[in-house]
Amino acid sequence: MMVMVTLLFLDVSGALHHYLGWTARIQFLPALLALNVVVIVALVLLTLIFGRIYCSVICPLGIFQDIVSWIHGKRRKNRFTASPEKRWLRYGVLVVFIAAFIAGVHALVALLAPYSSYGRMVTNLLLPVYQWGNNLLASLAERMDSYAFYSVDVWMKSLPTFLVALATFIIIVVLAWRGGRTYCNTICPVGTILAQLARFSWLKVYFDADKCKSCSLCTKNCKASCIDFKTHKVDYTRCVTCGNCIEKCNFGALHYGHPKAMQQQAVKPADGEQNAPDNTRRAFLLGTAIVGADIALAQAAKKVDGGLAIIEDKVPAKRTTHITPPGSVSAKHFAQHCTACQLCVAKCPNGVLRPSNDPSRFMQPELSFERGACRPECVECSSVCPTGAIKPITVAEKSSTVIGHAVWVKANCVVLNDGVNCGNCARHCPTGAIMMVPSNADDDTSPMVPAVNSAMCIGCGTCEYVCPARPFSAIFVEGHETHNEI
Numbered sequence: 137m138m139v140m141v142t143l144l145f146l147d148v149s150g151a152l153h154h155y156l157g158w159t160a161r162i163q164f165l166p167a168l169l170a171l172n173v174v175v176i177v178a179l180v181l182l183t184l185i186f187g188r189i190y191c192s193v194i195c196p197l198g199i200f201q202d203i204v205s206w207i208h209g210k211r212r213k214n215r216f217t218a219s220p221e222k223r224w225l226r227y228g229v230l231v232v233f234i235a236a237f238i239a240g241v242h243a244l245v246a247l248l249a250p251y252s253s254y255g256r257m258v259t260n261l262l263l264p265v266y267q268w269g270n271n272l273l274a275s276l277a278e279r280m281d282s283y284a285f286y287s288v289d290v291w292m293k294s295l296p297t298f299l300v301a302l303a304t305f306i307i308i309v310v311l312a313w314r315g316g317r318t319y320c321n322t323i324c325p326v327g328t329i330l331a332q333l334a335r336f337s338w339l340k341v342y343f344d345a346d347k348c349k350s351c352s353l354c355t356k357n358c359k360a361s362c363i364d365f366k367t368h369k370v371d372y373t374r375c376v377t378c379g380n381c382i383e384k385c386n387f388g389a390l391h392y393g394h395p396k397a398m399q400q401q402a403v404k405p406a407d408g409e410q411n412a413p414d415n416t417r418r419a420f421l422l423g424t425a426i427v428g429a430d431i432a433l434a435q436a437a438k439k440v441d442g443g444l445a446i447i448e449d450k451v452p453a454k455r456t457t458h459i460t461p462p463g464s465v466s467a468k469h470f471a472q473h474c475t476a477c478q479l480c481v482a483k484c485p486n487g488v489l490r491p492s493n494d495p496s497r498f499m500q501p502e503l504s505f506e507r508g509a510c511r512p513e514c515v516e517c518s519s520v521c522p523t524g525a526i527k528p529i530t531v532a533e534k535s536s537t538v539i540g541h542a543v544w545v546k547a548n549c550v551v552l553n554d555g556v557n558c559g560n561c562a563r564h565c566p567t568g569a570i571m572m573v574p575s576n577a578d579d580d581t582s583p584m585v586p587a588v589n590s591a592m593c594i595g596c597g598t599c600e601y602v603c604p605a606r607p608f609s610a611i612f613v614e615g616h617e618t619h620n621e622i
Contacts, residue, residue, distance in 0.1 A: 138199040144520075145258040145482045146266045148288050153483065153520055160479060160522035162194060163251040164326045169473045170524035183330050187337040187377040191320055191327055197250040197308070198320055198327075198376065204312035205359050214356035216316060218364040221371060226321065226328045233325040243498035246476035250324050253304050255477035256499070260301035263482055264290050289507065293481060293490035297499050316359025321374045331373035338394055341375060341382065343368035347389035354381035354390055450506035451607040459503035459595065459615035461489065462510070462537045463518035463529040466618040473525035474500045480517035480526060486510060488597060489517060503539070505597035505613065510539075512566050512596060535567075536622045540595025540613040542570065542588045548610035551575070551583045561586050561599035561611050569593035570611075586611060594622065 137159065144156040160166060167175035179190055191198040209215070229248065236244040246252050267290045274285035292298055311318040320327040345368050355365045357380050362371035382390045457467070461480065464470035476499035481489045486508035489501045501517075503510060512535040518526045529537065542561075551558050552575065562570040569592035576582035586599075588611075595613045603609040 137194055138196045138203075141196040141254070142258055142262070145255060145479060146263055147483075148267060148270055150483060150485060150516055153516075157520060157522075160251070160477075160520070163522065164190065164195075164330070165249050165251060165475060166477070166522035169475065170522065179330075180333060183333040184336060185338050187340060187372065187375060188327070188330050188334045189377045190330060191317075191376045192378050195250055195326070197254040197324075198317070200254060201308060201312035201317060201319060202359070202378070204309050205316045208313045214353065216356050216358050216361055218355050218358070219361040221374060222322050226323070226331075229323050230325045230328045240471065242471055242474065242476070242500060243495065246474075246499050247300070247304075248323070248325055249475045249477070250326050252475040252477035253308075255479055255482075256297065256301040257305050257308075259478040259482045260298045261305060264292075289487060291507075294493060294499070296493050297476075297478075297491040300499065315361065317361075317374070317376060320376065321360055321362075334375065335372045337372065339377075339392060340372055340395060341370050341377065341379075341390060341392050342395040343370075344389050344391060347387050349387050349389070351386070353384045353386070357381060357384045449606060450609065452504050452506060453600065453609060453612035455612070455614055457540075457615035457617055458492065458494070458497070459540050459597075459613060460619075461501065461503065461517045461526050462534045462539050462619070463515070463521075463526040464619070465527065467615075468617070470525050471497055471500065473523045475523055475525075476500050477522070479520050479522070483516050483520045485516060486514060503597065503613075503615075505600040505609075507601075509598040509601040510596045511598075512594070533621075535594070538594050538616060538620050538622060540597075540615040541590045541593045542595070542599050542611055543614050544586050544588060544611050545608070546585070546610075548605045548608050549585060550605050550610065551585050553605075555583070557584070558604065559584065559586070560602045560604060564598050564602045565593075566596060566598060567592050567594055570599060592622070 140156050140159045143152055144159055147153070147156075161170070161172065162175050162179070164176075164179055166172075167179065183190060192202070193199070233245065233248050236242075236248075267288050270285060271287045271290070274287045277283065277285045308319055321331075341363075348365070348368060350365055352365050355363045359378065359380065360371075360374045360376055362374035363369075363381055377392070379392065382392060460467050460470040476491065478491065478499075478501070481491060481501050488503050488505055488508050488510050490504055491499045492502045513531050515529055515531055515534050518529045518534075521527075546552065549558075550556055559572050562572050569589045570586050571589070572584040573587045574580050574582045575585045595616070597613050599611045600609045600613055603611050
């Protein structure tokens with residue numbers, strides 16, 4: 137699961153989304169924001185039956201913590217101890233999370249969302265390395281007259297977002313290295329929510345007290361610190377049903393099943409009981425895989441044919457209203473549903489989406505056109521968004537969706553400043569919203585300057601991107617709070 141989610145963010149071709157897009161849609165918070173009833177019900181039932189295996193085999197951030205803890209476990213074995221639940225912290229964070237969501241403090245919501253945190257780490261820390269490797273292969277392939285790979289631009293889209301991703305990575309690694317699932321059981325709001333369901337789960341890890349020799353191996357290998365071998369108790373709100381304790385028990389004193397049903401069975405061990413824990417673990421992992429497969433959502437692959445030539449050294453325009461992606465309906469809808477996972481930023485083939493540095497919408501994507509334009513035939517971001525912040529739209533719908541309008545800045549135009557003929561904006565406008573007119577209405581021989589027909593402009597940013605004026609474009613797109621259709 138972790139590999140598939142990671143590849144979804146890293147894929148530079150855009151082809152893997154057709155096969156792996158469902159891995160983002162079955163994450164708990166994105167499904168909740170998207171009101172994906174099928175996924176929400178499936179995850180609730182999964183937790184009520186199996187316990188918190190969502191945190192073990194579906195959540196990529198949880199799996200990442202297990203990998204870090206496993207690496208440390210190779211050096212230092214049997215290092216965990218039972219610890220009491222930090223109720224004040226985990227429920228305090230949950231209350232803050234819910235309050236921030238209701239109050240519209242989206243930056244705080246994004247910081248605490250586990251799937252989004254993992255997405256930002258992959259996009260900001262791993263994706264550049266992956267792209268450099270891709271570019272190296274593209275260079276080698278070109279020398280052999282092969283175009284199996286193509287180069288992509290590698291650049292930092294937002295320094296503040298990069299620093300947040302780096303800080304998140306360090307915190308997660310330190311907590312997982314020292315305490316295993318500390319983050320899941322003290323900070324993660326999704327873990328706290330699922331914990332309330334897990335206490336009522338049908339299948340649980342439980343003790344057979346008659347077989348227990350109090351060797352403490354179960355407690356020392358519980359990365360959730362939720363097993364007290366002295367009292368034979370398991371804190372099911374923190375147990376992530378990983379099965380490590382069952383594997384480590386040498387006396388068959390720990391089982392995974394329905395406690396009452398199992399206790400009614402004969403005490404006499406059956407032949408081959410030594411292998412039962414492993415079989416049980418495989419069973420519930422397989423059950424999770426089946427549920428995940430049942431709720432997978434296939435999307436049609438969208439292809440794009442690249443962008444225009446890159447124009448360097450442009451400074452972002454100072455817009456009164458920021459621009460949200462086509463399909464986001466409005467700035468309000470986008471802000472309420474976006475968790476800043478950066479999946480759309482990673483998948484944008486035109487380089488127009490980048491995390492915002494504005495405190496009110498920190499890390500949420502916005503459009504800027506220094507490196508490309510939002511091509512009318514590209515709907516990649518709307519096809520990958522798992523939260524419903526960007527609703528799926530067709531190419532025809534996007535071509536008629538107005539996300540902003542172009543504004544000409546006379547003082548920056550090279551036609552008037554440098555005395556040259558230009559017309560780049562008019563030639564490249566995909567909707568024909570710009571035409572060149574005499575700068576002096578009374579003199580048909582005067583220099584030709586652009587005039588924008590706002591009724592035809594959709595705000596794609598092509599004019600702003602191709603404008604040769606430096607450092608500020610002579611024409612830029614002003615965003616619309618609410619999108620409409622031509």
